[in-house]
Amino acid sequence: MFLVVSDSKLEKIVSARMRLMERHKAKVETTPAMSDEAPLGSGPQNRHGMPQVPPGQTIAKSNWPVLDLGLKPEIPKEEWRLEVGGACDAPITLDFQQLMELPQVTDTSDFHCVTTWSKLDMEWQGVRLADVLALAEIQESGSHLFCSAYDGYTTNIPIEEALKPDVLLAYAVDGEPLPREHGGPVRMITPQLYAWKGSKWIRKIEILTEDKLGFWEQRGYSNTAHPWRDDRYS
Ligand SMILES: Nc1nc2c(c(=O)[nH]1)N[C@H]1C(S)=C(S)[C@@H](COP(=O)(O)O)O[C@H]1N2
Ligand SMILES: [Mo]
Numbered sequence: 001m002f003l004v005v006s007d008s009k010l011e012k013i014v015s016a017r018m019r020l021m022e023r024h025k026a027k028v029e030t031t032p033a034m035s036d037e038a039p040l041g042s043g044p045q046n047r048h049g050m051p052q053v054p055p056g057q058t059i060a061k062s063n064w065p066v067l068d069l070g071l072k073p074e075i076p077k078e079e080w081r082l083e084v085g086g087a088c089d090a091p092i093t094l095d096f097q098q099l100m101e102l103p104q105v106t107d108t109s110d111f112h113c114v115t116t117w118s119k120l121d122m123e124w125q126g127v128r129l130a131d132v133l134a135l136a137e138i139q140e141s142g143s144h145l146f147c148s149a150y151d152g153y154t155t156n157i158p159i160e161e162a163l164k165p166d167v168l169l170a171y172a173v174d175g176e177p178l179p180r181e182h183g184g185p186v187r188m189i190t191p192q193l194y195a196w197k198g199s200k201w202i203r204k205i206e207i208l209t210e211d212k213l214g215f216w217e218q219r220g221y222s223n224t225a226h227p228w229r230d231d232r233y234s
Pocket of ligand 2: 113115196
């Protein structure tokens with residue numbers, strides 16, 4: 001069940017993002033190169049005395065912005081499924097109950113949106129993606145993940161990023177079930193990469209033997225997406 005966004009709405013969202021991308025490129029051209037001693041860290045303990053937020057980001061203080069393609073699929077948690085397949089020996093489909101039977105973690109991390117806001121110290125509850133990938137028994141040749149969501153969104157990351165311990169399939173934040181507008185019942189988070197790499201309403205993870213670009217990556221967003229390197233667009 002993939003939803004489809006209306007073309008005009010999608011076009012508006014994409015063109016706003018494209019204008020932001022052009023603005024950023026213009027700014028970078030007139031700015032001296034930034035040094036790259038930044039840690040790839042998440043959570044306060046990993047900021048290593050660096051500024052609180054990566055270059056070009058500002059802290060979203062009170063509310064948590066909602067960013068997506070405009071559809072907010074409503075998936076009762078009883079109906080939510082995550083398929084994991086592709087280059088693995090034990091493809092699986094997990095339901096919510098099965099997700100809850102895996103080792104549970106609570107982890108505090110930061111959330112950086114490429115549109116320049118960050119939320120700090122978010123307390124997530126979920127399951128490490130690494131544990132789910134281990135269950136699926138990734139083959140040696142598996143090098144990238146291609147994630148798809150119930151709203152039709154897609155995004156890709158290399159396995160090395162996917163295995164980082166703060167990459168979660170999250171179902172609760174700050175002690176509350178993850179609200180639908182933020183990707184509930186279950187979303188992925190990638191605290192060490194810009195937040196677009198984490199699918200809300202995650203539905204499917206394909207393990208690939210070569211990289212394949214997702215929605216924003218096809219539209220000029222950086223494939224690597226490291227916030228501390230101001231690595232926004234390719
Ligand atoms: N399924 C889906 N996941 C998505 C998106 C989307 O449009 N659809 N947008 C991404 C972007 S650009 C960001 S910044 C974060 C925003 O998450 P939030 O709305 O909970 O703040 O979700 C990411 N994951
Ligand atoms: Mo974003």
